[in-house]
Amino acid sequence: MAGNATIAAPGRSLPVRPAVDIVFASQIESPESWLPRLRDALPGDRFHVWPDVPDLQAVRVALVGEPPAGALGTLPNLKLIQSLWMGVDGLLADATLPCGVPIARMVDAGMVAAMAETVLVHVLDWHRHLYRYRAHQSESIWRRHRQYLASDRTVGLLGLGALGHEAARRLLSFGFKVCGWSRRPKRLEGIESFTDLDEVLRRSQVLVCLLPLTAQTRGVLNAAAFAKMPEHSCVINIARGGHVVERDLLGALDSGHLAHAYLDVFETEPLPAAHPFWRHPGVTLTPHCAALTEPRTAVPVLVENIERVRRGDPPLNLVDRAAGY
Numbered sequence: 001m002a003g004n005a006t007i008a009a010p011g012r013s014l015p016v017r018p019a020v021d022i023v024f025a026s027q028i029e030s031p032e033s034w035l036p037r038l039r040d041a042l043p044g045d046r047f048h049v050w051p052d053v054p055d056l057q058a059v060r061v062a063l064v065g066e067p068p069a070g071a072l073g074t075l076p077n078l079k080l081i082q083s084l085w086m087g088v089d090g091l092l093a094d095a096t097l098p099c100g101v102p103i104a105r106m107v108d109a110g111m112v113a114a115m116a117e118t119v120l121v122h123v124l125d126w127h128r129h130l131y132r133y134r135a136h137q138s139e140s141i142w143r144r145h146r147q148y149l150a151s152d153r154t155v156g157l158l159g160l161g162a163l164g165h166e167a168a169r170r171l172l173s174f175g176f177k178v179c180g181w182s183r184r185p186k187r188l189e190g191i192e193s194f195t196d197l198d199e200v201l202r203r204s205q206v207l208v209c210l211l212p213l214t215a216q217t218r219g220v221l222n223a224a225a226f227a228k229m230p231e232h233s234c235v236i237n238i239a240r241g242g243h244v245v246e247r248d249l250l251g252a253l254d255s256g257h258l259a260h261a262y263l264d265v266f267e268t269e270p271l272p273a274a275h276p277f278w279r280h281p282g283v284t285l286t287p288h289c290a291a292l293t294e295p296r297t298a299v300p301v302l303v304e305n306i307e308r309v310r311r312g313d314p315p316l317n318l319v320d321r322a323a324g325y
């Protein structure tokens with residue numbers, strides 16, 4: 001990008017904001033949810049919706065959420081691929097993704113808050129035995145279960161990033177004990193943090209998966225992991241379906257070792273009608289809605305990164321392609 005030029009005018013010079021050409025390329029997100037807000041915030045810039053792009057050479061920023069395969073490779077002067085989503089596993093798996101162009105992921109305060117609420121609601125459902133009372137109600141059974149204090153329970157978070165950290169903060173405020181797993185060592189107030197997965201598994205009566213899906217984390221929720229957790233514990237997967245070995249989870253639920261599973265994401269989505277999770281009494285499932293991108297809070301994040309491209313500054317929330325997140 002050219003830096004800020006100036007226009008000579010009698011007696012003074014005015015800085016020029018070079019216009020940026022931006023393409024919106026998503027097979028899932030609707031441009032109507034995003035472009036009016038973006039155009040209001042950046043009235044001098046030019047927005048295009050793929051494939052309606054008059055000059056491919058002019059495009060500097062691509063806003064993407066599952067872009068059509070090969071689209072990004074046709075933009076020779078791209079300075080930033082900006083994901084509309086927090087998870088970039090699908091984007092990185094696209095073999096046609098151009099090398100060398102920085103990728104930024106969305107870190108959206110609205111989505112972070114929504115995810116923390118989802119974690120709380122599932123943890124409380126399990127902690128207060130609501131999943132059991134729902135089953136009893138369907139059979140007109142009047143039976144109380146033992147009450148526990150939140151401080152009797154340890155919640156283990158796999159992933160202590162933007163989502164895991166906020167979920168931990170909210171859980172701590174309810175009085176739960178919290179431990180967590182991350183790739184690099186962390187010091188977070190009130191949270192026992194480990195890089196050794198086994199340390200987290202053996203403490204966690206509730207295990208919450210908030211990891212990115214990478215070659216290292218695929219299948220992390222498997223039979224060996226469940227066996228290390230305490231009896232009658234619970235698993236919450238709200239990250240990606242590929243984190244769970246589905247057959248192993250069914251085995252751990254059927255044996256009674258796991259009391260319940262809350263699942264939002266699946267290896268195949270939409271979950272096929274014949275899949276055993278739909279009817280399993282040990283499963284509560286939702287249709288990949290644990291946290292949705294919220295354009296009202298996400299657009300300012302996009303605007304900040306577009307301004308950074310305009311100024312030639314490094315964008316925020318860059319993805320480490322080698323690490324896969």
Ligand code: NAP
Binds near residue numbers: 183240264288
């Ligand atoms: P993030 O900020 O990048 O944090 C990822 C965390 O996972 C970090 O703490 C990281 O460790 C840890 N991690 C990564 N690889 C690891 C490994 N091999 N071993 C141990 N820890 C590892 O990500 P985020 O914003 O919290 O989002 C997490 C994921 O949630 C996204 O990638 C997405 O797939 C999923 N998600 C799902 C929904 C939904 O609706 N279901 C919505 C939004 C996001 P370090 O801290 O050491 O890097």
